[in-house]
Amino acid sequence: xxxxxxxxxxxxxxxxxxxxxxxxxxxxxxxxxxxxxxxxxxxxxxxxxxxxxxxxxxxxxxxxxxxxxxxxxxxxxxxxxxxxxxxxxxxxxxxxxxxxxxxxxxxxxxxxxxxxxxxxxxxxxxxxxxxxxxxxxxxxxxxxxxxxxxxxxxxxxxxxxxxxxx
Amino acid sequence: xxxxxxxxxxxxxxxxxxxxxxxxxxxxxxxxxxxxxxxxxxxxxxxxxxxxxxxxxxxxxxxxxxxxxxxxxxxxxxxxxxxxxxxxxxxxxxxxxxxxxxxxxxxxxxxxxxxxxxxxxxxxx
Amino acid sequence: xxxxxxxxxxxxxxxxxxxxxxxxxxxxxxxxxxxxxxxxxxxxxxxxxxxxxxxxxxxxxxxxxxxxxxxxxxxxxxxxxxxxxxxxxxxx
Numbered sequence: 047x048x049x050x051x052x053x054x055x056x057x058x059x060x061x062x063x064x065x066x067x068x069x070x071x072x073x074x075x076x077x078x079x080x081x082x083x084x085x086x087x088x089x090x091x092x093x094x095x096x097x098x099x100x101x102x103x104x105x106x107x108x109x110x111x112x113x114x115x116x117x118x119x120x121x122x123x124x125x126x127x128x129x130x131x132x133x134x135x136x137x138x139x140x141x142x143x144x145x146x147x148x149x150x151x152x153x154x155x156x157x158x159x160x161x162x163x164x165x166x167x168x169x170x171x172x173x174x175x176x177x178x179x180x181x182x183x184x185x186x187x188x189x190x191x192x193x194x195x196x197x198x199x200x201x202x203x204x205x206x207x208x209x210x211x212x
Numbered sequence: 213x214x215x216x217x218x219x220x221x222x223x224x225x226x227x228x229x230x231x232x233x234x235x236x237x238x239x240x241x242x243x244x245x246x247x248x249x250x251x252x253x254x255x256x257x258x259x260x261x262x263x264x265x266x267x268x269x270x271x272x273x274x275x276x277x278x279x280x281x282x283x284x285x286x287x288x289x290x291x292x293x294x295x296x297x298x299x300x301x302x303x304x305x306x307x308x309x310x311x312x313x314x315x316x317x318x319x320x321x322x323x324x325x326x327x328x329x330x331x332x333x334x335x336x337x
Numbered sequence: 338x339x340x341x342x343x344x345x346x347x348x349x350x351x352x353x354x355x356x357x358x359x360x361x362x363x364x365x366x367x368x369x370x371x372x373x374x375x376x377x378x379x380x381x382x383x384x385x386x387x388x389x390x391x392x393x394x395x396x397x398x399x400x401x402x403x404x405x406x407x408x409x410x411x412x413x414x415x416x417x418x419x420x421x422x423x424x425x426x427x428x429x
Contacts, residue, residue, distance in 0.1 A: 271389065
């Protein structure tokens with residue numbers, strides 16, 4: 047079972063993509079999608095060095111829905127700033143956030159979420175101190191940002207991806 | 213010019229119109245931010261609202277409209293949504309890192325040039 | 338309802354065209370290379386949205402495939418340009 051299905055989530059995702067592209071649920075297409083889903087993960091197995099298992103999908107779901115709300119909220123904030131704020135008042139800064147998260151997949155998800163949220167852009171992880179360098183569009187309180195990222199984003203990700211090692 | 217259908221139910225038309233208006237306004241605001249913000253590190257935040265909110269609105273409108281038009285659920289716009297949501301952060305991060313590296317490199321170059329100028333010139337005799 | 342939808346479509350086409358003009362101005366003016374890459378990326382994204390609006394106004398689903406292709410090529414080209422900005426000038 048493990049050899050046949052190295053990553054069941056990827057198989058499922060490929061099947062769904064195939065069905066969406068063809069806009070059908072005809073049995074033939076389901077079969078072909080399953081075939082693709084069986085072959086492609088095995089071919090790309092060497093390309094994915096770290097195997098991650100998704101634990102606690104409900105935490106991930108909660109994190110994603112919370113960050114969707116956050117994206118909407120900061121969209122309005124950024125639009126308001128672009129339209130109405132004087133440009134001299136803008137306080138755009140680089141800030142540094144110390145990170146505890148080590149898992150590569152978790153860091154990838156974290157970077158996607160942070161970059162999707164308007165107003166923040168991930169720059170890089172400083173490798174010597176494991177700090178995240180982040181650019182904020184309109185900084186009012188650096189500690190608030192650090193707290194938000196650590197509480198809202200990092201803690202659920204640690205729960206999802208790193209629970210076993212702890 | 214346009215080939216719109218004869219009629220559209222009201223429950224479908226109003227959300228589609230609203231989403232189109234919101235999406236186009238947000239896209240315009242994002243491009244305006246790209247144009248008039250003074251510094252590059254501020255300008256990179258302008259298009260991000262275009263990419264998340266604008267794209268979301270237009271894709272939702274398209275999904276609703278075709279679902280109502282064809283009388284069956286049409287959800288393949290979700291593919292573009294997922295693709296854009298996965299790739300836009302990557303390209304934003306790469307552009308940002310390229311900008312930071314280039315700026316750092318320029319600063320280094322300037323610093324070394326200044327250093328060379330401030331050094332006393334070797335005597336030639 | 339249909340006339341309202343038609344006006345909304347005209348309005349969004351106008352807005353997207355204006356946004357494309359803004360991006361082009363930034364592309365031409367942009368003081369640094371990263372500004373131009375960012376403007377090109379945004380312009381490509383707006384072209385994708387324009388394709389979706391065209392798909393709605395012509396009631397044709399072929400435009401969806403076009404939008405998907407535009408999104409794919411835009412991502413690849415932006416990544417290539419950004420990598421070039423980072424690495425290209427190391428060998429001077």
